[in-house]
Amino acid sequence: MPLIPEIVAMQEEFKAIRQQIHQHPELGFEEVQTSKLVANKLQEFGYKVHTGVGKTGVVGVLKKGDSPKKIGLRADMDALPMPEENDLPYKSQHAGKMHACGHDGHSASLLLAAKYLATQEFEGALHLYFQPAEEGLGGAQAMLEEGLLEQFDSDMIFGWHNMPLGTDKKIYLKSGAIMASADCYTLEIKGRGGHGSAPEKCEDPILAASLLVVALQGIVARNIDPQHSAVVSVGAFHAGSAFNIIPNHATLKLSVRALDAASQEITAARIAQIAKGIALAQGVEIEISKQAAAPVTINDPKASAFAQEVAKEVFGEEACCFEHPAAMGSEDFGFFTQLRPCAYAFLENENTHYLHTSGYVFNDALLARGASYYASLVLRYLG
Ligand SMILES: [Zn+2]
């Protein structure tokens, strides 16, 4: 079973919807118009619609027959705070906001699958999760904390993300860890400033922060099992204002990634220990705060095996890649994978610009490909 012809036939209609969402990008938890559009469409297709789940999230429910089986499909709706540089007829109309991660396409593709599935025979419950705020703002968590799975539980949950730069129309879907955890840390170093000519009267936060930057690199080198993967990057270092003033404060911002929970925990513990040690040695205070985090996205073996069979039917065996390195980027779909058997896939986007760049363009041919995959998962499981 290749792409579903009825879905391919409707692609133009959903291309227009995708481009409409693209023109009006909304940031995380501000997806008011987008979620309204999604809710209206789902209602039109015959779904029971629940809005305001996790602020701006939308859930579409379609039940047929008496089977207790239930399946969940997830798309994200938020845009990014960056300008669009593309000269497209449907380019972003909101300065400084852009769908540069293709979430407009993910949502439109799930709507396309939704319309097709409403016309099909199946036994069980179909749950469509349109989540807000995937870009580091905790949209999945917000929906889950509001009881998403208590109200709209699923035996398995599936998602996919477009993957630019590929040209072979491939699907990547490996079992196990597919994307890394992401933790953001801010380290506030409070010293005692003074005249640059009199360091002996100061507790220099710049020296302490510099020692921290170097010591933090020892975590991956010396504390993480060499067979495992982790990243500790210092992305920001702010301190001082002049040649001859030792400042009172310095700030470091870190991005930490890992492909397993143990490495994530080791890294967190070591950051705290290193900061404590350097604070003591340098006579400064170091405060650590942890911001938005995502766990490792782990594909369940059974859900993956099921999705791999479906992928082979939809895309053909030659387009399927089930053994590939995990990505060190993160996804808040990881929160779903902690709670239910899930499988997350990457679909090649055949685009020359990467995600989160101003030249990125979502390839509309993915709408029917993604929707055929989604619809086939549902019909195979509830058929
Ligand atoms: Zn993104």
Ligand SMILES: [Zn+2]
């Ligand atoms: Zn994304």
